[in-house]
Amino acid sequence: MxxxxxxxxxxxxxxxxxxxxxxxxxxxxxxxxxxxxxxxxxxxxxxxxxxxxxxxxxxxxxxxxxxxxxxxxxxxxxxxxxxxxxxxxxxxxxxxxxxxxxxxxxxxxxxxxxxxxLGNPGLATWGSLLGRAKFQAGEAVLINGATGTAGRQAIQVAKYLGASRIVATGRDEAALEGLRDLGATETISLNGTDEELSSRFAPVVQGGGIQVVLDYLWGPSALAILTACGGHGSLRGEPRIRFVQIGAISGRTLPLPADILRSSGVEILGSGLGSLSAAAILESLRTMYQAAATTRFxxxxxxxxxxxxxxxxxxxxxxxxxxxxx
Ligand SMILES: NC(=O)c1ccc[n+]([C@@H]2O[C@H](COP(=O)([O-])OP(=O)(O)OC[C@H]3O[C@@H](n4cnc5c(N)ncnc54)[C@H](OP(=O)(O)O)[C@@H]3O)[C@@H](O)[C@H]2O)c1
Incomplete structure (x- = not known):
């Protein structure tokens, strides 16, 4: 007994x-x-x-x-x-x-x-930025769904890693403004029609304005960002944009027009269990805890x-x- x-x-x-x-x-x-x-x-x-x-x-x-x-x-x-x-x-x-x-x-x-x-949002940020997007200091990042735990970490991690521009999106406009204190350089409200969202995103993402998108939402706002990235057949070739899909909190599927991918420099990647190996997950988290020893996230x-x-x-x-x- x-x-x-x-x-x-x-x-x-x-x-x-x-x-x-x-x-x-x-x-x-x-x-x-x-x-x-x-x-x-x-x-x-x-x-x-x-x-x-x-x-x-x-x-x-x-x-x-x-x-x-x-x-x-x-x-x-x-x-x-x-x-x-x-x-x-x-x-x-x-x-x-x-x-x-x-x-x-x-x-x-x-x-x-x-x-x-810090562990789970650490994976959603260090894992996606370094492990999947291969982010380099000086690049510009758009964080879709930035008012949540992972999004707030993403702002701070992007700043820590030397992002030149950090654009944060969210539906809670008061919370969104507060994200500037964490390091967001611009904010975009997700409230409005699909067309309004795409026209808000277009001047931000086009012409090389953004190199990495971290998407915690998928659904309508992700589609609006991708739509805004669509090009018009320029023979110069459109700048590369690594769009990293991390969470699908506002929709599991989206109707993605094929021409967005053909006409733009968008590369869609996922980041999570499976796309990151155990070794990559551990490497990201080790890097995070080392940084967190001296920097307060x-x-x-x-x-x-x-x-x-x-x-x-x-x-x-x-x-x-x-x-x-x-
Ligand atoms: N793949 C990975 O490695 C990994 C790791 C960690 C997390 N994740 C995923 O990433 C996502 C975010 O995680 P989290 O920990 O940050 O979650 P969280 O703290 O619960 O935050 C959720 C965020 O989603 C927003 N949101 C919820 N429903 C929405 C909608 N219909 N439209 C627009 N925004 C909406 C919330 O906005 P409000 O602030 O306005 O409520 C909040 O910003 C989750 O799907 C999670 O499963 C993935």
């Missing part, structure tokens, strides 16, 4: 897709070769975790009960504090098991909650005890990143 109790742990448990997790008990995971048992200190609730737990993300698996969470901050068996990604068992638990190659030692200057919150967080997971899962936290503490 004593041994049985020793091997149980508290965790968030998903019993079926579409139902918020409950707080319960489950067997503590056993590390296999190459794995380490990690004492979890903090795990962030991201759109990816929500999508996996609700069965709507392409990486969801219908295995129940499941512990949600695909990254976090914890202690290695030797006490080293690390950020970990891609654990074998979910991170919203007292313990998890991770391939030791997917751990990154953390600088003392970052607290657990901030370090846990602003991120709004809210720490919540894991025992309150059910209520917190569906609460409205605005643009604050919720982080569970087991």
């Amino acid at each position: 004593h041994l049985l109790n020793m091997s149980m742990m508290h965790a968030a448990l998903v019993d079926s897709f579409g139902v918020p997790p409950r707080y319960g008990e489950i067997a503590q995971p056993e590390p296999a070769e190459d794995d380490v048992l990690i004492r979890v200190k903090a795990a962030a609730l991201t759109n990816l975790v929500r999508g996996q737990a609700s069965g709507t993300h392409y990486s969801s698996e219908p295995v129940f009960p499941a512990v949600p969470g695909n990254d976090g901050v914890g202690l290695m068996p030797d006490g080293t504090r690390v950020y970990f990604v891609g654990p074998e068992t979910g991170s919203m638990a007292e313990w998890t098991v991770v391939d030791r190659r997917r751990t990154i030692p953390l600088p003392d200057s970052l607290d657990d909650v901030t370090a846990a919150a 602003v991120i709004d967080t809210e720490a919540v005890p894991l025992s309150e997971v059910t209520a917190a899962w569906t609460s409205d936290t605005g643009n604050r990143r919720l982080v569970f503490i087991p």
Whole structure:
């Protein structure tokens, strides 16, 4: 009985897709070769975790009960504090098991909650800018959906990496203005008709005004940007624009006219699990945590005890990143 109790742990448990997790008990995971048992200190609730737990993300698996969470901050068996990604068992638990190659030692200057919150938007920004767009200092970036957690990070990361121009878009006009404090040099409201949006984007993206688009939204605003990039058959050749698709929060599909691609320098790339290998993900995140040791990347967080997971899962936290503490 004593041994049985020793091997149980508290965790968030998903019993079926579409139902918020409950707080319960489950067997503590056993590390296999190459794995380490990690004492979890903090795990962030991201759109990816929500999508996996609700069965709507392409990486969801219908295995129940499941512990949600695909990254976090914890202690290695030797006490080293690390950020970990891609654990074998979910991170919203007292313990998890991770391939030791997917751990990154953390600088003392970052607290657990901030370090846990930075991981997922770190992938959405450092992974997409460096891993996929191969961004170079001096290039101009347009961030579509910049008022969210990833978008706010993207502004700061683009500035840190030396972007010459940072154009931020969003539907919340008050929030959009606040993004100038983070480093946005221009803002564009997403409110209006499709034609109004395209005409707002055209002077910004045409003629080499933008080299990289980071798109967190897809849907109508992404189509308006792509439409604005369309050329008119110039024999000079249109400047290259790397359009990186990262999130599809305002629509999974869009009706893309073929001539936009034929007439422009647009190259559409994706950035996420699959298009970035585990090695590329880790390289991006290592770079981020090194930078975060000396540079403060602003991120709004809210720490919540894991025992309150059910209520917190569906609460409205605005643009604050919720982080569970087991
Ligand atoms: N591929 C990757 O590596 C990766 C990594 C991390 C995140 N992501 C994805 O990137 C996206 C953004 O993530 P996040 O963490 O920043 O999310 P978030 O913090 O929840 O922010 C969501 C953003 O989307 C905006 N938004 C929501 N619905 C909208 C609509 N219908 N039209 C226009 N804007 C809308 C919100 O605007 P308001 O501020 O006005 O509400 C907010 O700016 C998500 O789809 C997420 O899954 C991808």
